[in-house]
Amino acid sequence: MKSGSNLEGLLEKGEFVITGELGPPKGTDVEVVKKKAAMLKGNVDAVNITDNQTAIVRMSSIATSKILIDEGLEPTMQMVARDRNRLAIMSDLFGASALGIKNMLCLSGDHQSFGNHPEAKNVFDIDSIQMIHMVKTMRDEHKVICGDEIEGDFKMFIGAASNPFADPFQYRVHRLAKKIEAGVDFIQTQCIYDMKRFKEFMKQVVDMGLHEKCKILAGITPLKSVGMARYMAANVSGIIIPEEIIDRLKGAGKEKVASEGIKITCEQIQELREIEGLSGIHLMAIEWEHKVQEIVEAAGLLPRSVL
């Protein structure tokens, strides 16, 4: 075992996993974290804790991850290259590991111009692929990247993101291959709505045998409203929402739009389970944590097994 995490164990066993996501509060309110954690507990195998997502200042992903551990859930700590140089990342990883964090996600990070401090100076000392390589070096060679030995154990299950919907499309699979070469253990994709393009992407993945070199989890975000769908398509980088999905939400009417969104999500999960090369689902129910149980249950993915 590379990390001894529940997520790693389930994936190694060949289980179809489901991971959730939790956005930390814009402040110190621990109760917000605990409330969301309670809604996710038992319904997902691990929970991504975002790291100042969309460049908006929030409680740190390390601290929030530790709160999750105390609440009996397994976190996947996200870490972005935007805010930390290599010293800070390695130092925070030691701290994270010491606090019992076993999974992480290496990301470049949304540019600060999207967030609430666009005046900030960014870092980008290393990129997400170099971050993967760095964590792997720390774990497998027991050294920081300058070559100095690490005191004590360092174990981590290394994740990263992949966006099959960004451009240039034909290069996306090669970028995934680079993440594998750098040493990634698992991948979570951007939210999938354009199933046709995703299937094309997965075909390339399978043809290149990449699914045998790392575990791939398909990203899903349930749509709560027509407005949310339109907002995401227009404002979130690399998201394509086909018109037929928007038409279905519109057709459901205001009263039933949320349940139609959940229905679509469940259908997507069923469709994804049929695709070769996928090892699970990454369910990003943004500010909709209370619906996670309903979705996972309706998708036939309960109860979750724990190792």
Place this chain on the structure above:
Amino acid sequence: MIIADRKPFEEIKESVKDYNKIMVLGCETCVAICQAGGEKEAEILASELKLAFGNEGKKVEVNDEIVIRQCDDEFMSDTAFLEKVKEADVVLSIACGVGVQHSCNYFNRIITEKPIRVIPGLNTTFMGANIDVGLWEERCLGCGDCVLERTGGICPITRCAKSLLNGPCGGSSNGKCEINKDTDCAWHLIIERLEALGELERIKPVEKYKDWRPSHSGGPRRMVREDLRL
């Protein structure tokens, strides 16, 4: 070429309001080409200041001067010119930041009678090229360790908003960067160029951590060429 942009007039006016004799000093190299700080711009700025202070009933003497390069001693050594610098209460330099600092340092080294005050009239923006009429774009950050050989002649350090060495990120859409639809995705350009050259294999290996020491991260930079030293 160094690109610069004139500061807002009100900011310039505010910065010189306490002085009676102002010398607007243009620079005839980079900033003249990007039409921010050349001879013509020095004349215009001097006229604008005269007019603005005149309208307020303030008696101010504003002159304009031009040198070939404010970043080089030899173009500022003319005795008559230095005499005028000495007479001014303030030199409003419309060179780049290098020119402002270098002329200030030079004047204070050569003129011993009084300290010389030099202030900037431009914001130095970037090292770039003239892409079209009235359009300039950044092309080099001066990182000190050029990677262009591996990236099809397109700089990811400068032209990718995240300086990714293993791009493109997930925000690349239709060839544009996620931060601004007017900005090309550098990695999209790199992939297209390498594909056309039949060299896409070049970016398949993982590009290792960059050594930022030759960049500004290593501290203010200094270059010594022993073969040129006297």
